[in-house]
Amino acid sequence: MKVSTRFLEIIGAWMLAIIWVLPLLYALWTAFHPGEFATRFSLTAPLTLENFRNAWAAAPFARYFLNTTILVTLILVAQFIVCTPAAFAFARMEFAGRNVVFAIMLMQLMIMPDVLLVGNYRSMAKLGLVDTILAIALPYLGSAFGIFLLRQTFLTVPQQLDDAARLEGCTLLGRLWRVYVPLARPTYIAYGLVSVSYHWNNFLWPLVITNSVNTRPLTVGLSIFASTDQGIDWSIITAATLMTSAPLLVAFLLFQRQFVQSFMRAGIR
Amino acid sequence: MRQIATTRRTLLGSAAATLAAPAVVSAQGVTEIEFYFPVAVGGPITKIIDGYCADFMKENADIKVKPVYAGSYVDTLTKAVTATKAGQGPQMSLVLAVDAYSLVDDEMIVPFDTIATSDADKAWLKAFYPAFLANGTIDGHVWGIPFQRSTIVAYWNKEIFKEIGLDPEKGPSTWEETGEWTAKAIKREGDRVTRWGIEIPGDGFTYWLYQGMVAQAGGELAGDNGRKTFFNSDAAVEGLQFWVDLMNKYKSHPTGISAWGTGPRDFLEGKTAMIWHTTGNLTNIKNNAKFPFGVAMLPAHKRRGSPTGGGNFHLFKGANAAQRAACLRLLRWLTSPEKAADWSMATGYVAPRPDAWETPAMKAYVAGFPQAAVARDQLPFAVAELSTHDNQRVAQALTDELQAVLTGTKQPKAALDAAQEKATRLLRPFQKA
Numbered sequence: 001m002k003v004s005t006r007f008l009e010i011i012g013a014w015m016l017a018i019i020w021v022l023p024l025l026y027a028l029w030t031a032f033h034p035g036e037f038a039t040r041f042s043l044t045a046p047l048t049l050e051n052f053r054n055a056w057a058a059a060p061f062a063r064y065f066l067n068t069t070i071l072v073t074l075i076l077v078a079q080f081i082v083c084t085p086a087a088f089a090f091a092r093m094e095f096a097g098r099n100v101v102f103a104i105m106l107m108q109l110m111i112m113p114d115v116l117l118v119g120n121y122r123s124m125a126k127l128g129l130v131d132t133i134l135a136i137a138l139p140y141l142g143s144a145f146g147i148f149l150l151r152q153t154f155l156t157v158p159q160q161l162d163d164a165a166r167l168e169g170c171t172l173l174g175r176l177w178r179v180y181v182p183l184a185r186p187t188y189i190a191y192g193l194v195s196v197s198y199h200w201n202n203f204l205w206p207l208v209i210t211n212s213v214n215t216r217p218l219t220v221g222l223s224i225f226a227s228t229d230q231g232i233d234w235s236i237i238t239a240a241t242l243m244t245s246a247p248l249l250v251a252f253l254l255f256q257r258q259f260v261q262s263f264m265r266a267g268i269r
Numbered sequence: 270m271r272q273i274a275t276t277r278r279t280l281l282g283s284a285a286a287t288l289a290a291p292a293v294v295s296a297q298g299v300t301e302i303e304f305y306f307p308v309a310v311g312g313p314i315t316k317i318i319d320g321y322c323a324d325f326m327k328e329n330a331d332i333k334v335k336p337v338y339a340g341s342y343v344d345t346l347t348k349a350v351t352a353t354k355a356g357q358g359p360q361m362s363l364v365l366a367v368d369a370y371s372l373v374d375d376e377m378i379v380p381f382d383t384i385a386t387s388d389a390d391k392a393w394l395k396a397f398y399p400a401f402l403a404n405g406t407i408d409g410h411v412w413g414i415p416f417q418r419s420t421i422v423a424y425w426n427k428e429i430f431k432e433i434g435l436d437p438e439k440g441p442s443t444w445e446e447t448g449e450w451t452a453k454a455i456k457r458e459g460d461r462v463t464r465w466g467i468e469i470p471g472d473g474f475t476y477w478l479y480q481g482m483v484a485q486a487g488g489e490l491a492g493d494n495g496r497k498t499f500f501n502s503d504a505a506v507e508g509l510q511f512w513v514d515l516m517n518k519y520k521s522h523p524t525g526i527s528a529w530g531t532g533p534r535d536f537l538e539g540k541t542a543m544i545w546h547t548t549g550n551l552t553n554i555k556n557n558a559k560f561p562f563g564v565a566m567l568p569a570h571k572r573r574g575s576p577t578g579g580g581n582f583h584l585f586k587g588a589n590a591a592q593r594a595a596c597l598r599l600l601r602w603l604t605s606p607e608k609a610a611d612w613s614m615a616t617g618y619v620a621p622r623p624d625a626w627e628t629p630a631m632k633a634y635v636a637g638f639p640q641a642a643v644a645r646d647q648l649p650f651a652v653a654e655l656s657t658h659d660n661q662r663v664a665q666a667l668t669d670e671l672q673a674v675l676t677g678t679k680q681p682k683a684a685l686d687a688a689q690e691k692a693t694r695l696l697r698p699f700q701k702a
Contacts, residue, residue, distance in 0.1 A: 117351050121351050121352060124355075130352075207344055208348045223340045233534070234534070
């Protein structure tokens with residue numbers, strides 16, 4: 001009985017993995033072969049890097065990479081700085097109306113960012129920030145999800161550790177920095193992955209708020225290949241997709257190991 | 270009525286520009302205008318538009334033009350509407366001609382005939398093909414100036430036609446010919462079809478291609494100034510039956526939904542003998558086809574017919590008087606016969622006025638590439654693209670039902686009845702009391 005359940009689990013995992021990886025495999029195949037092999041499979045098909053060259057030349061991708069990198073770094077750093085004290089206050093400080101404020105903040109999770117398009121645009125226009133990278137980032141700097149996630153983690157930190165640090169003469173900020181933040185490292189990494197991949201892929205808001213090459217992120221640049229009026233060239237699309245998602249994929253694979261290790265270390269301590 | 274004056278941009282009397290400008294103009298300063306254009310940054314079309322803007326500014330030193338490339342049509346509309354609501358909108362934007370009703374209903378745009386008041390301006394407004402002006406003409410006003418316009422044509426592969434014993438120089442001219450000829454082109458490997466006779470895209474612009482069939486059956490889809498639809502008329506049902514017949518009777522069209530985006534590629538790779546597609550693809554197919562191909566008007570049934578498509582320039586409310594005048598000058602320049610012809614040759618879009626086709630450059634082009642003139646010759650039979658109030662939702666209602674028929678889950682009549690019912694409900698608020 002037990003063996004058969006395990007067998008089923010393995011089969012299920014493999015099937016999910018294959019379904020997940022299929023589009024990626026297709027992209028790999030198509031990107032490295034000439035256009036006429038896009039929908040044909042032949043082992044002898046010639047390999048080529050031409051698609052990558054064409055894709056790279058079709059738009060100022062170097063600039064877009066820089067913009068996206070600045071954007072996600074800016075957002076991530078600001079989110080950590082904003083969310084950490086907020087989460088700490090919600091987790092460990094007693095103040096009047098704490099639960100009400102927390103509930104209000106959680107309500108932000110229910111609101112789709114797209115609904116706020118016009119409102120956000122109006123704010124950016126008033127601030128004179130239209131067509132800047134800061135304008136893309138600003139609406140996302142305070143993250144309810146981040147605060148919630150960190151608060152839940154901070155709650156699991158044993159009160160004794162906090163007390164011990166206090167006995168040693170640690171200040172409030174010192175305790176936050178030396179006790180809570182190190183123990184919440186896996187959460188930071190997990191949240192960082194979610195945040196970076198979300199903003200790496202975000203499309204609608206950056207499109208609406210930016211007007212020029214100097215501020216547009218990768219996703220908006222990628223949309224050049226989606227001009228369906230002219231028909232779709234799968235080879236170039238897949239090459240461009242691989243090119244733009246590669247940093248994210250590599251980061252994911254790298255941090256996945258880090259992720260597990262952090263969990264273990266946090267557990268041992 | 271909301272009016273926003275964007276004075277911040279308009280009165281930038283830049284010293285450099287004034288130095289270069291003639292003395293008369295320098296007294297007034299430079300008018301800056303910005304327009305959104307539905308293509309992504311860096312594509313081949315952006316280079317053409319950038320070139321036009323540079324040339325225009327060279328000839329008109331008192332106007333500074335900034336094109337902003339905004340992706341797809343839908344993205345461009347979203348961007349223009351959002352920015353306009355926030356008071357920072359563009360002065361002009363090219364969006365789908367069929368979105369005019371929605372823009373008018375939301376009080377976003379101003380009609381061109383209110384600013385084009387001189388005799389020359391009025392003559393200019395009359396110079397376009399009526400079929401292209403139709404979508405932008407609402408309540409007697411002209412709200413949209415045709416620029417990036419297209420229509421549907423049938424492309425056929427001459428090599429395949431020769432191989433199956435047809436006259437390679439002649440495309441099918443009736444529904445029956447379309448069905449019978451394309452059925453001959455089918456090639457199989459076992460049970461699998463390796464070459465289809467015809468592909469008509471069923472996603473993205475489903476209603477648009479379908480509208481061609483309805484027109485050929487002698488019907489129309491909407492009327493009464495965008496307040497009524499006729500989705501379940503006899504002609505509408507007959508048109509849809511033709512599409513279904515291609516799949517089930519002639520079996521020359523793949524069952525299910527053929528993709529808009531891959532149609533041209535299938536055609537170029539010889540996986541289908543014919544496609545129906547936009548003229549906007551003409552240049553792409555011309556540059557990439559490794560075989561001789563022909564372009565035909567869509568076949569006739571009771572009559573010939575094809576909807577127009579593509580985008581019009583719309584003038585947004587945010588523009589002040591000076592900017593409106595500047596926009597008008599830019600548009601008159603962009604749609605002059607010479608520029609319209611140049612644009613058409615560079616992209617494959619249909620030059621929107623008859624005299625553009627009379628320019629020497631265009632005549633030479635058509636002589637060497639007669640396929641380019643097919644769209645023009647089809648224009649007398651063209652109908653305005655389906656456009657109603659609340660257009661996106663009405664078109665979506667029709668598209669959903671059409672796709673249900675294409676995938677075989679519904680019969681044409683039942684589906685169109687459902688679409689008509691939904692559209693009637695959506696249009697109820699716009700009926701005159």
